[in-house]
Amino acid sequence: MSKEKSIQEKTSADSKSIGFDYQYYFFLNELLQIKEGQTVGYEVKDDVHIEMRDGMETLIQLKHSISSTGTLSVKDEDLWKTISNWIDIITDSALGRSASDSQIEFIKNTNFLLVTNKSNSSRNEFLKKVNLLKENSLTITSFKEYLLKLCTPKKGKNKSQVDKYISKLHSKDNEFVEEFIKKLDFCLSKDDLFDLIYTRLKEKNVPERRLENVFHAIDSSLRKMIYEEVKSRKKVIISFEDYYKRFTRYFELGRSKKLPIKLITPKKPIPDDYNSYLSIKQLLDAEILDKDDLDYEDELVTIFTSKILLLNNIEEWLQESEITEEEKMRFNSNSIRIWEISHKKSHAKLKRKLRRVSIDELDSEEIIECATECYYDVLGEKLTIDETELDQDLSNGQFYVLSDEPSIGWRIDWKELYKN
């Protein structure tokens, strides 16, 4: 194999395009953090820029590298080229910043941030000096001396491009350099942009399993928007209002969907043949209800009302396709499971006894005691269907429905009594 690159290899832009994507996803990440009064721009004033409500601006340069060893060296070309670019922006005469007063004014209102996936190296003298200067532990004169030393080439060598960038900074006066360095920031080892974006989405209460959906929806919409804006020669600047208008609906996709519960149900009349309902028979047999109770009729109304309330809501959700048959079945088996645990718990003692004696020898008082315990235990449970928590009435209704079938029962011998 020859080392010569093929035409296809030469023209392929993988390393370039990842740089663009890096920039794009960083922009997306910033966009998801936008606050009221802010605007975020893409490729307008810099790779990405953020404008605050009070007029402060942050210019952000992004540098992504796939080939480097991974650490930011003192004479990193990207680093110094970026600084040189910023100096050009600060001294841009086309924007009326040729006088040093207006330059200083501009620096004071701007933050400069370099974001890269390269990591910090403890040996990077330049970054150390920058920090020392920021903490006022280093004088500006000695900082400039350091710059001069840095950009002076070794004997017999010519000034490299990076050296030229460094001397450009060195040539500025003390006030300029000091103010500029103090507004300079580095964000290193930023490589996990997707993690960051997913965290942003989670912060907006998007549930885990819908993260992917919401991300794709926002991503494709934003790409389309950038394409259209650039095509019509407009600048990609998004304000909080634009963001809110354009992107809020995509969070709908991730909204933990709550089923609309119809709460207002008039009290239902008791059906004439209420005694034939197994749910009622079970309660009578467990002596939880008694026909001679003063509030017997009231109890029946409560039971039938919550039963109808649940049945109607489920039916409504099914017909409006809010839930599917499968979800209904899952809901049923979940409810049965909850009952099962409680039934086993309340009858554990009785069951042990049953191993020694037959069911006819058991004390009927004890059977009823356990059934009552199980019943009130189950009534205290709250059920959930398709992420929607049902209130007490609806949850109880589900257990009455199930005890009608009967899929559940209260007494230890419910199966023998009511099944078939």
Next chain:
Amino acid sequence: MREVNYRNNDYYSNDSFNNEVLGLIAIYYVLKHAHKMSSAKVMLILPLAFHNNIVRYINDSRTDVKSIDQLIIKKPEFFSNFNERFYSMLEISANSTLILAAMNLISIQEDGMIVLKDSDENLLLESTKKKDIGIRAFNIVKASKGIGELLNQRKENLYLQLRVEI
């Protein structure tokens, strides 16, 4: 409020709301407009046609539904459980298609394409009037052209847009 019968045991036997008869009608009338469709696309008809809000939205004279992409953007809530609906109705979709084939109204070709057999004597329904077939079927028939248009693009893209997990 819809009334529920006081009958016992009506709870489990109650999945007749979305049934094969309605499935036949929905698939047949969508094919009436499209004439020919891949079976993969036919499976997408019922999750759309059995969603009352989608049908209502398509039939609304004030709305103009151009494509499935546009509808998803405008009404994401219609599609939040599309995947679940797709699998829940897959059985009815397959049954209805097979019944239509057995009734000799459509033919299933070897490459999976489903083709409507067009003839005037051989119709699924003699009348599609509201009083004859009921309001839900009537609305589905009315929306069938719109549903056919929604499905008028590459099936790969449809499954991607609707996020059906395969």
